[in-house]
Amino acid sequence: MDISEIIRFFERLESSGGWFYDFLSYFIAIGLVLVFIIYLIRLWRGEINWLGQRAEEINETDSPQRDELENQVTKLIQENELLIKQINKKDRMIQKLTKEVKEVKQLYMELDERYEDETYTMSQIVYTAEEVATAIVxxxxxxxxxxxxxxxxxxxxxxxxxxxxxxxxxxxxxxxxxxxxxxxxxxxxxxxxxxxxxxxxxxxxxxxxxxxxxxxxxxxxxxxxxxxxxxxxxxxxxxxxxxxxxxxxxxxxxxxxxxxxxxxxxxxxxxxxxxxxxxxxxxxxxxxxxxxxxxxxxxxxxxxxxxxxxxx
Amino acid sequence: MDWVPKKVRHELNRLYRMGEISKKQLMDQMKNGLFDHERLAVKKKLKRLLEKND
CATH class of the missing domain: 3.30.450.40 (GAF domain)
Known part of the structure; x- marks a missing residue:
């Protein structure tokens, strides 16, 4: 049966003026409307995409890319954690070094104070020696x-x-x-x-x-x-x-x-x-x-x- | 950086005993830079270094 025979069959039905043709028209129209409503509901729910493809099918299609992306994300998270650890370590080192620098500065100040005391003592020694000599002379x-x-x-x-x-x-x-x-x-x-x-x-x-x-x-x-x-x-x-x-x-x-x-x-x-x-x-x-x-x-x-x- | 004259030294001694000048003032005026240039040079270097790193 080719298309022309199907068309001739429907022409005979239409010319006969019987109820079956009308019933078939309504049946097909209602069926199309229901299919469209179901499509919209499933699209809204995310079960299919706008092409009518099911989510599982999409996932199956994107699986290698997704895996690769997931691997990359996992890798990035690991790298991020490592970097955070390194930053924390550096932070601790900086804190330790800052403390040490502060201690060295304090030690220097103490040393300088004592050095100043010694140079001052030298001046007192010089003046004493000079005045002893003057007194003897x-x-x-x-x-x-x-x-x-x-x-x-x-x-x-x-x-x-x-x-x-x-x-x-x-x-x-x-x-x-x-x-x-x-x-x-x-x-x-x-x-x-x-x-x-x-x-x-x-x-x-x-x-x-x-x-x-x-x-x-x-x-x-x-x-x-x-x-x-x-x-x-x-x-x-x-x-x-x-x-x-x-x-x-x-x-x-x-x-x-x-x-x-x-x-x-x-x-x-x-x-x-x-x-x-x-x-x-x-x-x-x-x-x-x-x-x-x-x-x-x-x-x-x-x-x-x-x-x-x-x-x- | 000259030696402080005897009269000035004696006056400084007196002022310090009377509490009219502090130990720091006595030290600075008694020394008048004497024996102190090396210490001050090192201190200057340190100050520069700290300023640079701050």
Whole structure:
């Protein structure tokens, strides 16, 4: 049966004027409308695309591309996680380095402060050396202004002490007594003491000054209230002090060169750091020539002053 | 960078004892740059380095 026969069949139906032709027309029209409605519903639900292809078919068609895309996404997520880890690691490193840089800066500041303190101490040493030399050269002026000269010389030493206001450092220099035995006598003192300090004559046995003198060694007492130390508790002083440093005035280790003791007091317990004690020893060496010069000038033999006899 | 004259030094000593100048002022005026140039040069270098990296 070809198309022309089908057309002729429908022409006969139409010319016969029977009900079947009308029924068939309505049936086909309603069927087409229903198909179209179903199409729209399925399209709306996403079950098919506008070409009428089912979603499963589309997925099946796109599967290799989708897999590839999914792989790429997974890979990108992994790379992203790795990058985040690396960034966090770098962040931690940066934080650590920043902290270290800060610490290095603080250390530098501390070092610089100490370096500055040392250069300043150098200036005080230079001025002391210069004024000692001037005093030796200008004997007349030295004799006339001895107290002022020592005042300033000892000020240079005190200037190198850290925390002057808290520590209230005071210095006295004692030499062996010219007339009395078994005691030392006042020679010079720094500002801050009353003149009554001149009356204090430390015993060669039973005082910190005597201890340094007898042994020709630096004697540092961090706390004078501690038991078992050689210290004269009746020592006259305007202000109370807890620390005491006694430095023998000698040229090297030879007892016979010892001409006196320089003692330094400090208000707090353990007032003086090692560097400060070392500076006091340094200044004692700087002052030695002037004191020696003065004692020789007065006709007192240095051998006599530091002899073993004078220490017993 | 000259040595500070004796009279000025003695006056500085007095002012410091009286509490009229601070330790920092005493140090700066006593030194007057003496022995300090190397320290200051290093400090300057560090300052430059920090400024560069900030």
């Amino acid at each position: 200008n004997e007349e002026d030295f004799v006339k202004n001895k107290d002022d000269i020592y005042d300033n010389l000892l000020d240079y030493l005190i200037n190198t002490i850290r925390g002057y206001r808290e520590k209230s450092p005071r210095i006295v220099i004692h030499i062996p007594h010219f007339t009395k035995e078994g005691v030392l006598m006042h020679y010079a003192h720094s500002s801050g003491y009353s003149h009554r300090i001149k009356e204090y004559e430390p015993e060669i046995f039973g005082s910190a000054v005597g201890h340094a003198w007898r042994n020709n060694e630096v004697y540092y007492i961090p706390d004078v209230e501690e038991a078992g130390i050689e210290f004269d508790r009746n020592r006259q002083a305007k202000k109370k002090f807890r620390s005491l440093l006694c430095v023998p005035l000698s040229a090297g280790q030879d007892f016979s060169t010892c001409i006196g003791v320089l003692s330094l007091t400090g208000e707090p317990v353990n007032a003086y750091e090692k560097i400060e004690r070392e500076r006091v020893v340094l200044f004692s060496k700087l002052l030695y020539p002037l004191i020696y010069f003065d004692l020789v000038r007065k006709g007192v033999s240095a051998n006599g002053l530091g002899s073993q006899e004078s220490k017993t």
